[in-house]
Amino acid sequence: MTAPSHADRARSFNAAAAQYAANRPSYPPALFDAIEELGGRSLTGARVVDVGAGTGIATELLHRRGAAVLAVEPGDGMAAQFRRTHPDIPIVRGNGNALPLATASADFLTYAQAWHWTDPTHAVPEALRVLRPGGALALWWNTTPLDIPWHAAQAVRIEKRFGTHPAVEQNGSGARAALSDPTGLLDFTGHKVRWSRRIPIDTHLANLGSHSLFLVHGPEASTTFLTEEKQLLLDTFPDGIIEETYDVDLLIATTS
Template identity: 60%
Template sequence: MTPTSRALSFDSAAEQYAANRPSYPPGVLDAVEEIMGRPLEGARVADIGAGTGIGTALLRERGAVVTAVEPGDGMARQFRRTLPDVPVVRGDGNALPLADASHDLITYAQSWHWTDTARSVPEALRVLRPGGALAVWWNTDAGDVPWAVAQTERIARHCKVPATTRTRPDDSRAARLAGVDGLDFARRQLRWSRVVPLDMHLANISSHSAFLVLGEAGTREFLDAERARLCELFPDGDVEETYVVDLLVARSPGGR
């Protein structure tokens, strides 16, 4: 299965994604503002791979003027239901449907890894105004929570995918930006957690592409076994999910 087809697999679970995926802590956008050297209020922002609008909503709350870019039909429909007053245009980071030098900030919340950086970095630089910034971030699972690490390993075995990128920030992500000539690059890592009902936790993990491409039968088998394990660990029915947000921000040439 190609990266593009894996990325578009989210269309089949857009409502599930919107209802159960975690958001991001306020410190993420605090750090973006610090590195940019300006507030988000009034900034013209393009949120790429916006999905159902989780990152877009946070940018709007800061007063940014946001345009969303989303390739998937199902995700775009869910986005419009969630944020009906935010423009969403169809496209992806490899060929942005945006004018040259038109935006102060380009963001990728949980979506940069679906791009081809040989194309998406030049596209970002084309669309950014001089001194603008490209900010990309992911929720990664904290690597020091034993039950979560064990769960990630079970997911990897069941779905036949690598476990490492979900259990710790991935240095290859930083290298893909740090190696680009002319970019002033910074990184932050922020730990946070949320407490959710067990059903929401299971719906969250099964909204990831590894399960979406696996199919209903294989996913149900895993979730039934996982529910039994977690009921023993969390008898009150609430699960604490702990994340480390890996944030990378690159300034375009021409900044102060």
């Protein structure tokens, strides 16, 4: 099989938008506390643009914090799911490489699990254009910590079958992309928040299956792997409930 392109992986979510919305993890309140502290202002009343909003998992949480939030999403399927789930939050079509927004119009630009789909040579200048003076660019990823034994064992199995576990791969790749700022004008500060959620094994497997690494390999290959994985997990968690642990890796930079 020819290796899927970056664009193929980015587009793969559109066919799995409902699965993504139902099973992907959220983010802890401590993440948004850190964004406010490091960004130098409250989210309440701030104009926030959530880029690559997907089905709106982060967008909804920003909205609940009192932000005046606008979602930007390029994908047909993801945008349609967003509108079904969050009819009260505005959304426009676009991507981080060419934001459909006025200059100096946002207090925060946020990218939840999305910056690695951009081209920083375009996305960084666009962020600097759209942010107001003193505004903040906040990028974050839920990553899988490999000091948890069952997570580490599963990551090895995924890599043997498909390649690097997507939530492990993003631990580092997103930071490298951000820190390759072509303008030299962004000075990122990093922050990490560990959190966890207890969920049924089937929810965990559906979460895994909603990642592009699985989606681009097609349903047959993914279903075979996930069926095998379910039995292995039941051997370890016979009550059918697991605790997924995440490290949210946050990078944030403010403009002058």
